[in-house]
Amino acid sequence: xxxxxxxxxxxxxxxxxxxxxxxxxxxxxxxxxxxxxxxxxxxxxxxxxxxxxxxxxxxxxxxxxxxxxxxxxxxxxxxxxxxxxxxxxxxxxxxxxxxxxxxxxxxxxxxxxxxxxxxxxxxxxxxxxxxxxxxxxxxxxxxxxxxxxxxxxxxxxxxxxxxxxxxxxxxxxxxxxxxxxxxxxxxxxxxxxxxxxxxxxxxxxxxxxxxxxxxxxxxxxxxxxxxxxxxxxxxxxxxxxxxxxxxxxxxxxxxxxxxxxxxxxxxxxxxxxxxxxxxxxxxxxxxxxxxxxxxxxxxxxxxxxxxxxxxxxxxxxxxxxxxxxxxxxxxxxxxxxxxxxxxxxxxxxxxxxxxxxxxxxxxxxxxxxxxxxxxxxxxxxxxxxxxxxxxxx
Numbered sequence: 001x002x003x004x005x006x007x008x009x010x011x012x013x014x015x016x017x018x019x020x021x022x023x024x025x026x027x028x029x030x031x032x033x034x035x036x037x038x039x040x041x042x043x044x045x046x047x048x049x050x051x052x053x054x055x056x057x058x059x060x061x062x063x064x065x066x067x068x069x070x071x072x073x074x075x076x077x078x079x080x081x082x083x084x085x086x087x088x089x090x091x092x093x094x095x096x097x098x099x100x101x102x103x104x105x106x107x108x109x110x111x112x113x114x115x116x117x118x119x120x121x122x123x124x125x126x127x128x129x130x131x132x133x134x135x136x137x138x139x140x141x142x143x144x145x146x147x148x149x150x151x152x153x154x155x156x157x158x159x160x161x162x163x164x165x166x167x168x169x170x171x172x173x174x175x176x177x178x179x180x181x182x183x184x185x186x187x188x189x190x191x192x193x194x195x196x197x198x199x200x201x202x203x204x205x206x207x208x209x210x211x212x213x214x215x216x217x218x219x220x221x222x223x224x225x226x227x228x229x230x231x232x233x234x235x236x237x238x239x240x241x242x243x244x245x246x247x248x249x250x251x252x253x254x255x256x257x258x259x260x261x262x263x264x265x266x267x268x269x270x271x272x273x274x275x276x277x278x279x280x281x282x283x284x285x286x287x288x289x290x291x292x293x294x295x296x297x298x299x300x301x302x303x304x305x306x307x308x309x310x311x312x313x314x315x316x317x318x319x320x321x322x323x324x325x326x327x328x329x330x331x332x333x334x335x336x337x338x339x340x341x342x343x344x345x346x347x348x349x350x351x352x353x354x355x356x357x358x359x360x361x362x363x364x365x366x367x368x369x370x371x372x373x374x375x376x377x378x379x380x381x382x383x384x385x386x387x388x389x390x391x392x393x
Contacts, residue, residue: 057141058133058142059122059133059144060134060139060143060144060190061133061144062145062146062188064184068152068177069147072151072155076104076155077096079159081159083108083159084158084159091106092105108154112204112260112261114258114259114261115150115151115204116148118202119146119148142220143191143200145185145199147181149178150202153207153209154205154207160172169211179212182215186215195218196218196219197218197220198220199219199220200222201216201222206224213229213230220255221250224341225339230250252363257364257367259365260343260346262343262350263343264319265323266350267350272352274328275327275330277306277325277329278306279304279330279332279333280310280328280329280331282312282321293336294335297358308329309333310325326351327353330353331356332353332356334355334356334359336359336361336381340361341363357372357376357377357378359381
């Protein structure tokens with residue numbers, strides 16, 4: 001007996017409606033540095049004059065040359081040609097528009113822009129910030145590494161000397177920058193003090209610091225998912241503890257899953273209107289690895305009534321189509337791509353469209369704080385054991 005069709009499950013869940021999306025999108029898109037602590041801070045003894053700084057996370061920003069962060073933005077805006085991976089007419093950044101945004105508007109890059117916003121929040125902390133930036137690394141709880149790893153990788157992918165040069169070391173500017181970051185950070189006494197366990201890298205691009213991942217594995221990594229990293233779970237490691245992950249690069253024991261930056265504008269509940277479409281999806285049909293299920297779903301559902309499956313790139317035209325599609329649909333399909341997650345999930349939340357998450361391996365931001373089952377539908381990719389047993393019988 002095959003598993004029930006996805007469309008039937010979606011129809012039965014339609015009564016949940018959009019009121020279940022009460023979790024504010026801003027909560028999904030906030031990154032609290034308090035989550036970076038390996039353990040909760042001890043309670044301070046009661047005092048008539050408690051030191052407020054003792055209750056905040058102390059962050060030391062590693063001393064890296066400007067060329068490895070904001071200088072990369074200068075380089076990006078100076079590039080004369082368009083991103084080689086897309087049509088020149090689809091690149092919103094080249095030639096640079098007048099009054100261009102501080103971080104690229106290209107959706108290939110902007111979805112991973114947490115590196116820029118986090119550094120900006122440390123350089124210009126809000127008065128009520130839960131962190132304080134310290135000038136002395138010996139006073140720090142964590143060391144923030146201000147390398148724009150996404151921008152570095154994406155420039156090599158989009159403007160590299162030759163196709164496929166990203167995976168090679170010779171002539172690879174991104175590799176050169178990765179090596180410089182590792183050399184500078186690991187040579188500092190702060191790294192030697194902890195072996196890197198209190199250092200924080202923002203690596204939201206699946207290809208960020210690809211060549212040196214084994215060397216920075218002890219650190220706290222801010223990633224959007226584990227899809228492009230190597231991990232060894234307890235079952236394959238032969239461990240007796242089902243709760244322990246024997247990590248080699250990433251682990252929920254030390255790393256933090258953070259949201260993508262959503263690319264579509266937020267729709268407020270007061271602006272919500274009727275949604276005549278049952279299910280909406282826009283994106284590439286053909287993917288690799290875990291994303292192969294997307295192609296199968298496409299073939300199954302493309303001709304279903306009240307279902308819209310569109311292939312396209314989120315350029316200016318595609319963006320407007322996505323805004324309209326997500327805002328007029330009850331459910332937004334979120335199958336795995338090359339990695340288990342994408343910014344599509346957060347675009348759906350921002351559009352008040354109920355996500356249908358099709359993945360067995362997805363890790364979601366702040367799952368200890370947010371119950372995604374209250375406003376999302378999860379569909380397993382694998383066939384349940386009872387169905388396989390029935391088929392064999």
